[in-house]
Amino acid sequence: MSHHYQHIMVAIDGSYESELAFEKGVNVALRNGAELILTHVVDTRALQSVATFDTYIYEKLEQEAKDVLADYEKQARERGLDNIKQVIEFGNPKTLLARDIPDKENVDLIMVGATGLNTFERLLIGSSSEYILRHAKVDLLIVRDSEKTF
Structure with missing residues (x-):
């Protein structure tokens, strides 16, 4: 049984693994004639103690996210994809990527890069994927680098 995806969310965090997820996301969106939702979450948990009232840091991080997503959107358009949306949110990436953004954007496929954390690191900080x-509540594709061994 084949499923036709309509709204594909790719989580972009600047890592090599998220770049791989983007590449696969473009291909899946092209095959399905789907909307590609490029998503970046600025993790505010680490910023709260450093910059509680410093809006400059938030603005700088938001602008960096806009620049990165604009570059990815340009690449996707060059490959023939027209239906692209950018989403930038502030907060906890885990909850925003798992439920909040997919619900708001009617996502039916989430694509994320594997973190590459080892067992001890996952135990301490947990893996977003x-x-x-x-x-x-929807399908999830975790994209791995086939060249890496963990």
Whole structure:
């Protein structure tokens, strides 16, 4: 049974793995004639103690996210994709990527890069992709680098 996806969300965090997720996301969107939703979440948990009232840091991070997503959108358009949306949110990436943004944007496929964390690191800080896997209500594709061994 084949499923036709209409709204594909790709989580972009600047990592090599999210770049791989983007590449696959473009291909899946092209095959399905789907909307590609490029999503970046600025993790404010780490910023709260450093910059509680410093809006400059938030504005700078938002502008950097806009620049990165604009570059990805340009690449997707060059490959023939027209239906592209950018989403930038501030907060906890795990919950925003697992439920909030997919609900708001009617996402039916979430694509994320594997974190590459080892077992000890996952135990200490947790993996976003692992959290999304447990809490998402829609299909999830975790993209791995086939060249890496963990």
